Amino acid sequence: xxxxxxxxxxxxxxxxxxxxxxxxxxxxxxxxxxxxxxxxxxxxxxxxxxxxxxxxxxxxxxxxxxxxxxxxxxxxxxxxxxxxxxxxxxxxxxxxxxxxxxxxxxxxxxxxxxxxxxxx
Numbered sequence: 001x002x003x004x005x006x007x008x009x010x011x012x013x014x015x016x017x018x019x020x021x022x023x024x025x026x027x028x029x030x031x032x033x034x035x036x037x038x039x040x041x042x043x044x045x046x047x048x049x050x051x052x053x054x055x056x057x058x059x060x061x062x063x064x065x066x067x068x069x070x071x072x073x074x075x076x077x078x079x080x081x082x083x084x085x086x087x088x089x090x091x092x093x094x095x096x097x098x099x100x101x102x103x104x105x106x107x108x109x110x111x112x113x114x115x116x117x118x119x120x
């Protein structure tokens with residue numbers, strides 16, 4: 001913690017669970033723009049770089065978060081269907097939809113990288 005706060009103190013002030021904070025510090029999880037925007041409302045002032053000031057970055061981050069959530073939901077459905085040995089055609093449709101969601105995530109990341117490259 002930059003201010004010398006413990007994870008417990010930051011958790012109490014921010015409303016973010018302590019284990020989530022630890023995962024963020026270790027690079028295992030990311031902070032969403034939505035979470036960062038709530039911090040000033042909780043009395044935590046932060047200085048951010050270009051990312052949150054840039055509407056394109058926020059838009060891409062939110063699109064990416066939605067795409068990842070969709071991918072997780074589809075993957076869970078696919079796993080359940082595979083375990084149940086359900087309808088083969090339904091499995092194939094769901095598998096293709098899951099592949100499409102994965103491509104969408106990759107495309108959003110490519111858009112973000114292209115946007116960042118244009119900032120340099």
